[in-house]
Amino acid sequence: MQYYTVVAESYESALNKARELYGNDIRINSRRDYYTRGGLFTRREPRCEIVCYLAEGTGKKKKVTDEKDMSEFEKEARTPNPSSLSRSERLDTEIYREKEMSDAEKEARRLLEANHITEPLFSKLLENLPEDKDPRIVLPDRIISLSGVDYTRQVHPKRFVVFIGPTGSGKTTTLAKTAYLYAKSGKRVAVISLDTYRVGAYEQIKAFGDALSIPVAMAGAEDELVSAYESFSWKDVIFIDTMGLSPKDQELNLRLRALLGVLDKDRTDFILTVSASMKEEDAMEQFTSYSEFGISSLAVTKLDETETIGNVLSFSYKTSTPIMLFTDGQKVPDDIKKASSALILEYLKGFGLDMKGYRSQVSDIS
Numbered sequence: 001m002q003y004y005t006v007v008a009e010s011y012e013s014a015l016n017k018a019r020e021l022y023g024n025d026i027r028i029n030s031r032r033d034y035y036t037r038g039g040l041f042t043r044r045e046p047r048c049e050i051v052c053y054l055a056e057g058t059g060k061k062k063k064v065t066d067e068k069d070m071s072e073f074e075k076e077a078r079t080p081n082p083s084s085l086s087r088s089e090r091l092d093t094e095i096y097r098e099k100e101m102s103d104a105e106k107e108a109r110r111l112l113e114a115n116h117i118t119e120p121l122f123s124k125l126l127e128n129l130p131e132d133k134d135p136r137i138v139l140p141d142r143i144i145s146l147s148g149v150d151y152t153r154q155v156h157p158k159r160f161v162v163f164i165g166p167t168g169s170g171k172t173t174t175l176a177k178t179a180y181l182y183a184k185s186g187k188r189v190a191v192i193s194l195d196t197y198r199v200g201a202y203e204q205i206k207a208f209g210d211a212l213s214i215p216v217a218m219a220g221a222e223d224e225l226v227s228a229y230e231s232f233s234w235k236d237v238i239f240i241d242t243m244g245l246s247p248k249d250q251e252l253n254l255r256l257r258a259l260l261g262v263l264d265k266d267r268t269d270f271i272l273t274v275s276a277s278m279k280e281e282d283a284m285e286q287f288t289s290y291s292e293f294g295i296s297s298l299a300v301t302k303l304d305e306t307e308t309i310g311n312v313l314s315f316s317y318k319t320s321t322p323i324m325l326f327t328d329g330q331k332v333p334d335d336i337k338k339a340s341s342a343l344i345l346e347y348l349k350g351f352g353l354d355m356k357g358y359r360s361q362v363s364d365i366s
């Protein structure tokens, strides 16, 4: 008689797997429950091994359907007695084991999920993962090498820096913080706001400008934009605030496109502001609707409202758009940081950067 061995996480899943592989006429000869050995990164896990055979020619061949009560099936399956299995029959056993994931990969997946890292970055980070190395050491390195940080624009912004993105994502606040960051580093900066439509928009940007001693001009039409930036001809960088595209107001969108069309593309950077707590589908939708402008980099806002930044890193990777800035609060001009590898590492959760946990693991081995 041909015997089959199936190993799975529980008796039920082993039985289901056996039925899936060998059909519903399978009978169970023996069952063994045990735990896997715990590893450096993993807990012990339950396993159930069943040895089964096909009830052929017994005359009792009976179809067992999925609906049939499991315990009845098991009772019936307990013939013949497990001890009657001879040594040669055991050797004849065909062994099926679900492909076991290495401890390192399991831990790596757990870490990536806990940090909300999504595809395609998720799979990329797991590619050829070494089984004998701690994923908490391997992964941060990989995350950093796959994360795009826009160091160039941080230091050498183009003449026009336009902030685009949905209403409420933090464009105006982030623009004011960024303008101040450059002013502090010795650049001569000015602000032009194209948001002449929203109530209170002028007051908001003017208040920031006054508080930070940065000149602010408003421009609602192309000629006004041209004369505004000409009046700032002696400035190094001109930051341009926009009102965001509206899914409902096509006329407004046309006007924004016409206004931005005035700027010399080669001398303009378009920064898309996305809030860190935004859902990935929404961020993708925004990215697509603004893609015609040629998005240069991302300003990720409201980091203070999220626990992890995996979604942001995944979005940046998926859209091949580097991150330039992070903001983590409403305070202008303080709550802004230039993106960097060090900052990304700081926001990763549960890696070897949790030094206390890491040290105790190390002392366990030595």
Ligand SMILES: Nc1nc2c(ncn2[C@@H]2O[C@H](COP(=O)(O)OP(=O)(O)O)[C@@H](O)[C@H]2O)c(=O)[nH]1
Pocket (backbone or CB within 6 Å): 165, 166, 167, 168, 169, 170, 171, 172, 173, 174, 301, 302, 303, 304, 305, 327, 328, 329, 330, 335
């Ligand atoms: N918690 C938090 N709030 C922010 C941050 N950046 C902006 N905000 C707030 O988000 C709201 C919308 O910001 P605003 O700059 O007017 O967005 P805009 O419509 O895109 O110009 C304001 O209440 C800001 O104070 C941030 O980093 N953290």
Ligand SMILES: [Mg+2]
Pocket (backbone or CB within 6 Å): 171, 172, 173, 195, 201, 241, 242, 243
């Ligand atoms: Mg605004």
